[in-house]
Amino acid sequence: MGQKLYSGRFTKDISPITTEITQSISYDRQLYAQDLAVSRAHARMLYEKNILSEKELASILKGLELVEREIEEGKLVFKPELEDIHTHIENRLCELIGEDGKKLHTARSRNDQVAADTHLYLLQEARRQKKDLVALLETILDLAEKHKTDLWIAYTHLQVAQPVLLSHYLLSYFWAFHRDLGLLDYVIKEADRCPLGAAAVGGPNYAIEPELTARLLGFQKTYENSLDAVANRDYQLNYHFFASRLCLHVSRLCEDLIIYNSLEFGYVQMDDEITTGSSIMPQKRNPDLAEILRSRSARASANLLSLMMNLKGLPASYNRDLQEDKIYLFDNIKLTSEVILGTKELLEHTRFLPEKVEINLEKGFAQATDIADYLVSHYGLPFRQAHELTANLVRYCEQQGKTLRKLTLEEIQEVWPQQYQFDKELLDLTQSPRRRGGSMSTHPNEVEKQLEKAKQSLIAHL
Ligand code: ARG
Secondary structure: OOOOOOHHHOOOOOOHHHHHHHOOHHHHHHHHHHHHHHHHHHHHHHHHOOOOOHHHHHHHHHHHHHHHHHHHOOOOOOOHHHOOHHHHHHHHHHHHHOHHHHOOOOOOOHHHHHHHHHHHHHHHHHHHHHHHHHHHHHHHHHHHHHOOOOEEEEEEOOEEEEEEEHHHHHHHHHHHHHHHHHHHHHHHHHHOEEOOOOOOOOOOOOOOOHHHHHHHOOOOEEOOOHHHHHHOOHHHHHHHHHHHHHHHHHHHHHHHHHHHOOOOOOOEEEOHHHOEOOOOOOOOOEOHHHHHHHHHHHHHHHHHHHHHHHHOOOOOOOOHHHHHHHHHHHHHHHHHHHHHHHHHHHHHOEEEOHHHOHHHHHHOOOOHHHHHHHHHHHHOOOHHHHHHHHHHHHHHHHHHOOOHHHOOHHHHHHHOOOOOOOOHHHHOHHHHHHHOOOOOOOOHHHHHHHHHHHHHHHHOOO
């Protein structure tokens, strides 16, 4: 068994269940690369401040390289008794290089070390995810471009509301994910600071230079306060909120596509690559990818809540509870990475069938708002009155079991007072988007501008 780094004060070993519960090596081994980077930077800073000699630094750097190789070759044996990745690396370093290795922990504590590792890990992962998220946004843009002038149904309350352009519908998700991208930028900005140099809680008893360590690790800045530096997990909360919100958006998109992919709707068709069969019903093609993506939102939000509950009521500075932050963080980083890639895959393998929405636009009397507005603009009727006249027409259709398109002019004259003429043009669904106005609307000219704006806003993130 490796030597415990703080065994001096203790006379008895901790009990097996305590070992099991308090260990974190089973999950924080993922931080090995960051832990090595943090140790290297720390050693260099100690050397610059004349706390380590040149020879000691060289020997530590050499030793860390050997440890790195052993980990990467799967040769380092992880043992719960050695608690965490920091102890494993340091312990192995001391075994390999002897006395010099014991000097590495000068002027630092695992409290600031784990915080530095986690900052670094989160930053690297967030930057990687940013690229994937931009790629997802590009996929949505391509789809919107492809379906620029196709017709689609806008629902409210999952009831047919109005005809819109399919590109307009797709862009609505673009903007939601675009806000998530903005949030991810904020996550990155907040995480870009180095807590190393706080030591256990009050700063070390050495004239160190945290700014130098931060610079060596590529961080923008350090912390202002050592207590805050070891206690802060806000940068993780930010990430969890980003993950939760992104996954929420994905869950809504998936819900749409699952519904649209059903026999009853049939607006989209999912390719074999993203559907699976049933073990008993031979005809089935289930939208499993979309369903699992939809469910991921539950875990993402649960991880946010777990960290919030973990932090609630903790006394100032470091407490061991904080060790478990990494369970939530690793889980959310992995699941969110998959969600971003999976959503792109889902969209790339879902074919939108705009020709299938027309019948439901008709059945859902989707021209009704246009008709009411026509009465307003043509006859100067107050909107409430126009609304009522149109509703009368819809009710008549329902009673007769027909769509607005099937109405004869005579029937219309029966329902409406004589002075109001009907314009058959109003029934042409393809013209409906052209009647909308204002920069947010689904008017083709506005959607064209929207598309351009979306493209530009993405360039700003590249
Ligand atoms: N494994 C610990 C964690 O992740 C490292 C810090 C331990 N600090 C301590 N004072 N026991 O939080």
